[in-house]
Amino acid sequence: MSNRSFCNEPGFCPDCGGILPLLGEKGGVTCYTCKQLFGPEGNSVVAEITCDKCPSQSDESVSKHMYSKQFNSPHPNLIAIHEAVAAYEPCSSTNCSCHADVIAQDLAVFTDGITQQMVRDAQDRGIKYQIVNHRLYRDRECMFPARCAGVEHFLLALLPKLPDTEFVLNPRDWPQVARHSKLLPVFSFSKTQDYLDIMYPAWSFWEGGPAIKLYPRGLGRWDLHRESLSKEASKWPWERKITKAFFRGSRTSWERDALVRLSWEENHLVDAQYTKNQAWKSEADTLGAPPAEEVSLEHHCKYRYLFNYRGVAASFRLKHLFLCGSLVFHVGDEWQEFFYPMLRPWVHYVPVKSSITSHELRELLQFAKDYDPEMRDIATRGRHVIHNHLRLDDVMCYWRVLLENYTRLLKFQVRQDSSLVEVKERKEVQIYQSQVKKITANLRRNKTMKLIDPTYIPPNKELDNDAVELNTTSALANYATEAGDVHSFQRNKSRCSKFQFISRAMSLVFGEMRTHYVINFNSSSQVKSKKRHSRGKQEEPEGPVVERRCQHCNNDKMSYATLQLRSADEGQTVFYTCTKCKLLGRTCFWSKAVVSIGPVPNLRPWIQDTRLLVSLCRFKETENS
Known part of the structure; x- marks a missing residue:
């Protein structure tokens, strides 16, 4: 018998479109979905499927491996993609419905309502805000003025539509209400499953985000970044993008080390380096290497694979990466912002466990290269959902629906607190x-x-x-x-x-x-x-x-x-x-x-x-x- 080329690259069933393993029993192939057999004992003539990347295998090698699970099952990640896409139902842009479940889930713990005493007890966890007669008031001092200004931009714009209400907003990075502690109504921009804070859109949609040399007063103006990133993405379509994984950021967690180390070993596969942060003292803070220069968000669009890691809390960069039209590898699922549940693993991004090793990262990136059409589809869906469902209008809508639903839970009448100062539009x-x-x-x-x-x-x-x-x-x-x-x-x-x-x-x-x-x-x-x-x-x-x-x-x-x-x-x-x-x-x-x-x-x-x-x-x- 002559040599034949084979690999575990699947085909697709002509009947149902399901996955076909390359090798099946007696040289045939069986559809993973409908179980239809194609081959010598089936109704259809089997088509010789060869792979130019695989070396020729002898008949003895074929006989040895033809029944193995490796060559008769599709890649587990490929199965995850098909199952996730099949189960996914796109959301509507009407009344910010893409995020409605988040509001309902965050407020569900307050089934007995919110008393005035609960709000008073929460005041030491953040800044007190009031809306009275369509005027906005808050505590005289704000520990992060730019963050408060970023939030107030949306509140001021919504004043004519908002009812009288009172709430406590946490401007810090870390959530404040642990799941097993006293239940308090505190708004926080990010949290994990261990906290019961009420999520709100982060200030960085307008101003006050992380400050670096390129953005010294903080990342902000999401509307302008949408324009600039979309324009840059058009210069780098999928075919032109550099087939490398890319990451730049400071060493705020050990989770990033594996990718940086892989970059040292295989820089043809990964370009990942640490930059300085405020706490940088020596090269020990950048894993023993000189700190890299910071790069703009637009620079990321040149690369096909972009990695996102959490920082102290959820990462502000995630939403920006999607607009490049690149494939986003999102590491860890613990930290959430209000729009994260809208994004589905394997539908909009590639999920990566926090404890992944350099070896596993290498295999994951090789999988992405081997299944390029599927990766391109994921990147396209990711860009589409962020571009269409995370506009400033959606942020404004989320704030309105959140405050309307929150106010219905208040069991007291809001009266103006004379110790607060009025916030006016600049x-x-x-x-x-x-x-x-x-x-x-x-x-x-x-x-x-x-x-x-x-x-x-x-x-x-x-x-x-x-x-x-x-x-x-x-x-x-x-x-x-x-x-x-x-x-x-x-x-x-x-x-x-x-x-x-x-x-x-x-x-x-x-x-x-x-x-x-x-x-x-x-x-x-x-x-x-x-x-x-x-x-x-x-x-x-x-x-x-x-x-x-x-x-x-x-x-x-x-x-x-x-x-x-x-x-x-x-x-x-x-x-x-x-x-x-x-x-x-x-x-x-x-x-x-x-x-x-x-x-x-x-x-x-x-x-x-x-x-x-x-x-x-x-x-x-x-x-x-």
């Missing part, structure tokens, strides 16, 4: 939202345009290589004052000089608008934030300044850093002032500077290399009155 964000579309359209038509107060950079990728002329006037000061109650900033005329005040005002607009569009005039990544003193010579920052010329007297001698603003990327926004006009001592004329922004790692990649024509404020010195 006016610069409101203006930003209402005008962005109009300004975006104008920017596309005109390379240069003037923006009247308030000054801000709209979130538009079309800004690349455009020159935008920005004008600020002394009205900026009044504008910042109106927003000052949110930022704990008030104009104190007895303590705050004009320069200090306008500094804070411009910081509000440039630094507090949105983290992705902070202007940093320091063009070199080597420039570090240093304490500056009013006396002594000031050092100029590195980087090319194309032009520095006073628009008032045409003087080209500019004084560095008469006014320095600490920007949101932890650097400094630096302005140049005219030495001649400054010496007059009566009026401050700001310079007109064309600043070339180089490779600043604190800015998003598509903001880099943008030339901004900045006409800064002309502000008359007047006496405090």
Whole structure:
């Protein structure tokens, strides 16, 4: 008998579409689903199935293995895929039904209702919020202001639709109500089965997520990340993606070690490295290797296989990885966010146990390579469910349904607590939202345009290589004052000089608008934030300044850093002032500077290399009155 090639690659039944093992009894194949036999003793002629990747096997080898389970059963993971897909029922986008079961399950433990005493007892576990007469109130102090702001963005938008209610929100990473402890109503963004906290959408959908060098004020603006990741994913379709597993992150748990070690052994299969975190002291904190540079979320889209690990609690990166259209390997199922139950293992992602070894990871990645069409289908379904059912509208809907159902359980009438402070919408964000579309359209038509107060950079990728002329006037000061109650900033005329005040005002607009569009005039990544003193010579920052010329007297001698603003990327926004006009001592004329922004790692990649024509404020010195 001649040699024949064989492997355990299955075929598919022509009758029912079920899985066909390659080898069956007496050379035939039997359908795994309908048990129909195809072969010498069946009704159909068996088709020779060969595999180019397998070596030729002798008849003796075939006889030895033809009855073994290995060659007569499909891969267990393949069975799991077919069973999971067959059992999966896609959810509807109506009234955020994809997440309705989560709300029902979290509130089910409060069948006897929620008393006012229960809310009081829970107050030391988080921050107390009230909604009374469609106004939002909370405790005066918030331990994580950015996180509170991220939550309040959604609450403020929903106020006209929400009933009077009262709840305690936990802004920490860790849940607060253990399953076998006293039952308390506490909202937490993440939990395990060992806790009874009520899950709410994390603040990071808007702002206040993990802060790294690329996102110094924290990961946020899910809507903008959806756009940028979708655009990047279109550049890297499945066929173009690098056939490697990819991971970058700090060593917050031992679970990540196996993948990093496998990367050392087989870097053709895995690119996984540890980065620094706040607690990094030496290479011992990165498994004995030098820390890797952080990479953007968009960079992940180049790779076919992406790994997600939990951090201190649930990982904020998971939802972003799906939008790359890559296959997501989700490690561990203990930690949950509100949208996790919508994602099904083997339907939307590949589940990986927390204790997996490097050897098992190698086999799992080989399985993914061997069954590429199935992996591509999983990646497609994963991207689809996140893109269609985890929009900001879905987050808003979840908050509304959660608070409506929670309020029905309250067994007391909510009365305003005078110790709480009212939370108001930040006016610069409101203006930003209402005008962005109009300004975006104008920017596309005109390379240069003037923006009247308030000054801000709209979130538009079309800004690349455009020159935008920005004008600020002394009205900026009044504008910042109106927003000052949110930022704990008030104009104190007895303590705050004009320069200090306008500094804070411009910081509000440039630094507090949105983290992705902070202007940093320091063009070199080597420039570090240093304490500056009013006396002594000031050092100029590195980087090319194309032009520095006073628009008032045409003087080209500019004084560095008469006014320095600490920007949101932890650097400094630096302005140049005219030495001649400054010496007059009566009026401050700001310079007109064309600043070339180089490779600043604190800015998003598509903001880099943008030339901004900045006409800064002309502000008359007047006496405090």
